[in-house]
Amino acid sequence: MPPIARRNLFHDKVRLIVTLTGITFAVVLMVVELGLFLGFSTTTTGLIDHSGADLWVASQRIPYIEQGGIFSERKLYQVRATPGVSSAEKYIARFGS
Known part of the structure; x- marks a missing residue:
C-alpha cells in the first residue's frame, strides 16, 4: 500500500471504524439474504422434488x-x-x- 494511502486510511480512526462497521454490516446483510433465498427456494421446490x-x-x-x-x-x-x-x-x- 502506498504511504499516502496508508496515512489517509489510518489518519482518522473514527472514520476508519465507522467505514469498517458499514462494510461488515453490508456483508452480513448479504449473507443473511442469501440464506433466506436458498431456504425459500428449497422449501418451495421440496414438494415437487420429493414427489417422483x-x-x-x-x-x-x-x-x-x-x-x-x-x-x-x-x-x-x-x-x-x-x-x-x-x-x-x-x-x-x-x-x-
Whole structure:
C-alpha cells in the first residue's frame, strides 16, 4: 500500500471504524439474504422434488403449486388416456388446523 494511502486510511480512526462497521454490516446483510433465498427456494421446490413425478398437470390460473385448485375428473381421464402415460393421480393439498 502506498504511504499516502496508508496515512489517509489510518489518519482518522473514527472514520476508519465507522467505514469498517458499514462494510461488515453490508456483508452480513448479504449473507443473511442469501440464506433466506436458498431456504425459500428449497422449501418451495421440496414438494415437487420429493414427489417422483415426471410431469405435473394443474388447473389454469394456479399461482403456486401449494395452493390447490379445482381439477375436473374429465381432465384427469384425458391425461390417463394420453399415449405414453402409465399412471395419473390426483394430488390434494389443503391446510388443516
